[in-house]
Amino acid sequence: MRAGALGHFVELFGFSAREALTAATKTGGELMDMKVGWIREGYLADRLPVDGDPTDDVRILQDKPRLRAIMKDGVFDKAPADAWRAAA
DSSP, rough: HHHHHHHHHHHTTTTOOOHHIIIIIIIIHHHHTTTSSSTTTTOOOOOBBBBBBBTTGGGGGGGGBBOEEEEEEEEEEOHHHHHHHHOO
């Protein structure tokens, strides 16, 4: 799910930021019978460390300089060192 869609869940459907994030990860994966939404062995997990707390405001995920790293399927798409240089 794209970051902008998370904002729609909050603004249009009344989800809390935490509920929107859960729906986009854990719940969506469960509905598709996929092992996602958890960080544990055997599960697919993408990591997205950010500068801020997206459970307070999902719009943080739309602010590219606040994305400190992007890991997809265990491989960095945007490495942490690259992220820190971009924020400086």
